[in-house]
Amino acid sequence: MKLIVRHAPLFALFVACGDPPSDTGKVVAPDSPSVIVDTPKLAANWPGYYSDTLPCLDCPGLDTQLWIRSDSTFIRLQKRIGLDSIPEGIIGRWHVVNGLMTVGYTGDKPEFYRYTADGLLTVDEMGVADNSKQDWTIEKFADEIGDAIPRMRLIGTFTYWADSQSFQPCGAEFSWPCTGGMDLGEEEGEPIVRFNNADLQKAYKQAVKRSGDPWTVEAICTLGMGPAAEGDGADEYIFIEQLPRTIERCP
Template sequence: MRTRTLPLLLCGALLASCGSDTPSVESADVPTTDSTTSPAIQAEWSGYYDGTLPSIGRPDIAMQLWVRNDSTFVLRQRYNDMDSMAFGTIGKWHVVNGLMTIDTGTDKSDFWKYTGNGIEEVDEMGEASKTSLNNRLEKHAGELHDEIPRMRLTGTFTYLADAMSFQPCGTSINWPCAGGEQWTDEGEKGGSLNTLELERHYARSVKQGGEPWTISVECSMAMGPAMEGDGVDEYLFIHRVVSDTVTCPK
């Protein structure tokens, strides 16, 4: 397991031998079942997790992780007493050898073991840290927390045929998006872009409509009206463009 920084059941089996005082022509070791052995925990990965993980030489990291049924995840991380805005990562998760694997855009993936009431960060072999540091996130039963609070996220914004979309770096997923002014809590409206302002900002920054615009944004995620037909879609709401001189890692 690696040191975390930002862009910031082992079940035993017992073997017993069968025999008697009288020698027999054939004897063999046969496995027996230990009725006291706890069964393996059935992993239920999807849900909302949070906790605080250690970071050597830096403040601890407050983490929130949304693991979705569609194999996507949203990770929100912030150094305690240091960052005013959390850093976000969006991507795909999958299970390999009983471990949940997520790619956070760094040189190595993160591996998590299911513990029943949460998950524990481990190495690729499923081994936890041998230190006394806490590397666990708690799962909150029945709390998926569909609304994702504000975070800093880098990706590619596109505006074409009156439709805005945002593709986070490292993914092939596009989210419909809009200015965040109309989707803020009371007291947060100051400084949030509206959709028209976002459109104008884009037009000033690209040579022609439809071109990708790679930016770092302050955004939140919540449900909004469907792009087509009735119903709702999940939107990425852009409150502020932090930088337009960024690139997505290769």
């Protein structure tokens, strides 16, 4: 928004002693030229939790959840409304380039977002928004939150070596400690999550030739806190609940 500032006309009245002044004694300053002042841009506070429904070509909408973390990591979940039961997840690093935030797989062309008062507006690499009437804004609901990330489909590489288990999502530069299953209690005497760590290790040994080999899979999993490998603290874990399929390689 532009603010137009005008200087009001200045009137100087010179009064001489004696007779009333004539018209020639009045000096009127002309209008000053308009001065255009740019309002400052909204300071970007990127970290936070964002959620909204984005336009979708083959479905009523794309249910989108996005966690932007202060450690430069992001988690994005997207589900096609009416088609997907579990959202597809990607995990990676976000960056700021020329005032725009980028997220996406490492090596692929990222998606670009501009920070607004409402949240994140999807734009192109030049910062230009789509000129259609569709709403491409992902609303911001909170600053950074540390809640567990809900169930998602996540493609990545699982590795098991010398009692150490890790999962590296495709496109991510790092890996998480990983375990099979998560103790969510029981329902009518049966565990809510039937898949456990023994099942995960068994499936891994059947899929690879030797321990330590990477195994690329699609996992249905959650992201939450678990016991630290060393000390009494806690680390963030990927908890695998199902392994629907083996993937030849990361996309």
